[in-house]
Amino acid sequence: MLGFSHRSLANFLFWVTQKKWFLITMMVGIILMLLPTPGGLTLEGYRIIIIVITALMLIVTEPIPLPAIAIYILVTEVYFGIGSANDIAKSFMNDAVFFIMGSLMLAVAIIKQGWDTRIALGIIKITGNKTANIAFGFTAISAILSSFIGEHTVAAIMLPIGMTLIHFTSENDEKVQ
Secondary structure, three states, rough: OOOHHHHHHHHHHHHHHOEEEEEEEHHHHHHHHHHOOOOOOOHHHHHHHHHHHHHHHHHHOOOHHHHHHHHHHHHHHOOOOOOHHHHHHHHOOOOOHHHHHHHHHHHHHHHOOHHHHHHHHHHHHHHHOOOHHHHHHHHHHHHHHHHHOOOOHHHHHHHHHHHHHHEEEOOOOOOOO
């Protein structure tokens, strides 16, 4: 034999089946790179299209985590010479990105501290166990928060609370855990 055990071959095959979409995406990217640049399109434009296609394939199939896909986009833009490392990093570091990142960090902090559970149980305690009342309470809290905080931040805050509400309410409208 070639020095492969049955277990190592099984582990390799398992990895290939788990990461098949990653491998397929990379093959599509390589094939597109080997094709000639379409007429009327610059080489940089064609390479950006390849990056977008492969990134969308990775986002849809999720063979790797989403932050890794963001890093993939950044690295391939630099590698293909689309822009300098500083220019590409600046596009990732504008105010909108920091705002969304801060909103999501706030949502993670709410989950980590258990506030999502407390707020969800508070909504259920105030509104009762009827679906319409819970939805009204959830919407009212969202509306009140939206008058003080940006809508993206409110959405990031209320998403884990909504997920907790779904978790706590059972399929029977009269029964709440």
